Amino acid sequence: MGEISRRSGFAASAIRYYEAEGLIEAHRSGGGQRRFERSVLRRLAFIRAASNVGLSIEEIRDELGRLPGNRTPTKADWHRISKHWGARLDEQIAALQRLKSGLDGCIGCGCLSLRSCAFSNAGDWAASQGPGAQLLPDSLRKPHPTKRTS
Amino acid sequence: MGEISRRSGFAASAIRYYEAEGLIEAHRSGGGQRRFERSVLRRLAFIRAASNVGLSIEEIRDELGRLPGNRTPTKADWHRISKHWGARLDEQIAALQRLKSGLDGCIGCGCLSLRSCAFSNAGDWAASQGPGAQLLPDSLRKPHPTKRTS
DNA sequence: GTTCAAGTTGAAGTGAACTTGAGTTCAAGG
DNA sequence: CCTTGAACTCAAGTTCACTTCAACTTGAAC
Numbered sequence: 001m002g003e004i005s006r007r008s009g010f011a012a013s014a015i016r017y018y019e020a021e022g023l024i025e026a027h028r029s030g031g032g033q034r035r036f037e038r039s040v041l042r043r044l045a046f047i048r049a050a051s052n053v054g055l056s057i058e059e060i061r062d063e064l065g066r067l068p069g070n071r072t073p074t075k076a077d078w079h080r081i082s083k084h085w086g087a088r089l090d091e092q093i094a095a096l097q098r099l100k101s102g103l104d105g106c107i108g109c110g111c112l113s114l115r116s117c118a119f120s121n122a123g124d125w126a127a128s129q130g131p132g133a134q135l136l137p138d139s140l141r142k143p144h145p146t147k148r149t150s
Numbered sequence: 151m152g153e154i155s156r157r158s159g160f161a162a163s164a165i166r167y168y169e170a171e172g173l174i175e176a177h178r179s180g181g182g183q184r185r186f187e188r189s190v191l192r193r194l195a196f197i198r199a200a201s202n203v204g205l206s207i208e209e210i211r212d213e214l215g216r217l218p219g220n221r222t223p224t225k226a227d228w229h230r231i232s233k234h235w236g237a238r239l240d241e242q243i244a245a246l247q248r249l250k251s252g253l254d255g256c257i258g259c260g261c262l263s264l265r266s267c268a269f270s271n272a273g274d275w276a277a278s279q280g281p282g283a284q285l286l287p288d289s290l291r292k293p294h295p296t297k298r299t300s
Numbered sequence: 301g302t303t304c305a306a307g308t309t310g311a312a313g314t315g316a317a318c319t320t321g322a323g324t325t326c327a328a329g330g
Numbered sequence: 331c332c333t334t335g336a337a338c339t340c341a342a343g344t345t346c347a348c349t350t351c352a353a354c355t356t357g358a359a360c
Contacts, residue, residue, distance in 0.1 A: 013319055031326050082253050089250040093243055100239040103232050163349055181356050
């Protein structure tokens with residue numbers, strides 16, 4: 001346990017948590033202690049990478065589960081997956097850039113008025129319900145706790 | 151209350167929360183109901199903009215408090231502030247781009263191995279303690295619950 | 301004078317991703 | 331055998347930014 005923790009960089013508690021969540025597996029030795037196979041280190045590396053990209057535990061579980069045969073990723077898998085992640089990162093980058101350019105457009109206008117400033121206008125959120133470009137995609141919104149008031 | 155909620159786009163509960171947190175003020179009428187001045191709408195617009203940029207309530211309170219005389223922003227204030235926010239957004243964008251380019255460099259390598267893949271390597275986090283470029287700045291990390299294990 | 305939507309309060313709940321704590325057991329060294 | 335440090339379990343705590351609930355009061359219209 002201490003070893004895998006040191007080598008993966010995750011806290012022991014995090015590793016136990018991932019096991020409980022079904023992201024990794026461990027078999028037990030004699031009196032109940034976890035023993036990990038080497039492949040678990042790869043899975044943990046995968047988990048770290050995925051969570052750097054901003055995936056939730058749920059999504060990581062899905063993605064791990066979608067690997068045919070539930071194995072650790074091969075070259076081909078990794079190729080496919082990193083395309084997916086790249087797209088996600090692009091989307092996040094684009095969202096921030098939209099926000100930035102809105103801000104740039106605002107610099108010096110001193111407005112911040114409710115009806116004229118697109119940057120702070122709440123209407124931007126309510127109005128862009130359709131599949132148009134939003135200021136921020138869901139992936140960058142603050143983890144909204146409950147259902148939306150809409 | 152209903153009116154300011156409608157006009158600001160915030161839920162009534164959020165507005166009460168902001169008042170409790172000291173971000174806005176309200177004086178009370180006769181039997182305890184909140185009455186807001188028009189300037190509060192501007193403050194709320196400011197709050198929305200700031201939280202779009204990713205500032206926490208704490209930071210927003212600071213920034214509102216730093217406005218000399220605790221007024222709503224003038225043109226000059228807004229100019230200064232939006233530069234600050236722009237820098238922050240730039241930093242976030244740059245961080246995501248670093249992540250993306252790391253990922254691009256990895257596509258097809260199929261590695262994801264602990265010692266060779268910089269993208270998933272935990273060492274990247276532990277090693278870059280100095281003021282060097284990190285993969286992700288704190289502002290983009292998942293809101294880590296407690297103190298770091300370091 | 302009645303009615304009722306809209307407002308009030310304080311406490312408690314939400315979700316994500318873990319961490320912390322308490323109390324217990326394992327395993328290796330001396 | 332004894333000690334010590336690492337690991338175990340399970341429940342509860344943490345942070346953030348709010349929301350929801352229950353029980354009650356206001357205030358504007360009819």
